[in-house]
Amino acid sequence: MIRIEGIAAFVTVVEAGSVSEAARRLRLSKSVVSERLAELEKSLGGILLHRTTRKLTLTEDGTAFLERAARILREVDEAAADMAERRGTLSGPIRIAAPVTFGRMHLGPALYPFLAEHPEIELTLDIDDRRVDAASEGYDAIIRNGPIADNRLVAWKLTRSRRLLCASPDYLAREGTPSSLAELNRHRGIFYTNRGVADWRFQTPEGAVVVRAKLALGINNGDMLRDAAMAGLGIALLPAFIAGPAVREGRLAEIDVGHRPEAEFIYMAHPERRNPSAKLRAIADHLKKSFGDPPYWDPAG
Secondary structure: OOOHHHHHHHHHHHHHOOHHHHHHHHOOOHHHHHHHHHHHHHHHOOOOEEEOOOOEEEOHHHHHHHHHHHHHHHHHHHHHHHHHHHOOOOOEEEEEEEOHHHHHHHHHHHHHHHHHHOOOEEEEEEEOOOOOOHHHHOOOEEEEEOOOOOOOEEEEEEEEOOEEEEEOHHHHHHHOOOOOHHHHOOOEEEEEHHHOOOOOEEEEOOEEEEOOOEEEEEEOOHHHHHHHHHOOOOEEEEEHHHHHHHHHOOOOEEOOOOOOEOOOEEEEEEEOOOOOOHHHHHHHHHHHHHHOOOOOOOOOO
16 A cells, blocks of 8 residues: 555655655654655555665656656645645644745744744744755745746745845945945945845846945855944945844944845745645735835834
8 A cells, every 4th residue: 555654755855865854854764764665665566766875866667656746745735734724723844945144033033923823833944045946845935035036936025125235334434435336336345145246236217237346255144244244344235134223223324326226025935836835825924914014124114
């Protein structure tokens, strides 16, 4: 008899790329995951995966079975979610990825009361500044600040995300305050490396203009980006959800160069091939209400 646990183990191993990572996601031991895979292959009468010490590869049978196996799991999850919704409860596992600084400063505080109200939800929240691949890494959704170009994802807007061009008062007293994009080009910049060299984009009547200031420092973490700006190392383009408190307290000063940074939003995005569950929709609705529009963290209100 084919067991749903074996199907879940197989799909998770393929998505995770290893038995050990699948075990972590499923909260099981590696030996249990391996046993479930072996039982599934025995029930099906074929080998699904070639396993070596370095990698896993799908066999021809495994490739043929994967799409249907994933669909079975989705349908089971959706059926369970529908039953829970009929009972007026939200329950079951859900896995979301979010950036570190936003997760710590705003996402966590917004989610904690929601989870306390719905104790049957089993949320795994992965906080990481890298650009995770929700479609292939097994996430139900990701939270992202800025544009989403992946056409495999369906994005929901949670709130606006204004970006502030800012520097420490000491830096501006020492180097001068730029008042145009041309002047900004000559300053030292602190850049968020996950977004690349074309991150500083400004709206002008002629269209978007990219400014490439002199590189003072490249960092892949928002907290450190803000701290480097407060230390006087250069100018940074920071989301209001990071820079807002420092601007209100006078540790950073917002700079007006005559043009605004391109408008952005904070999104929740889910893989297109998965129907969003009732609990995911409920989390998105809760976050929209918690953040507000404009969001509570924006010093401009």
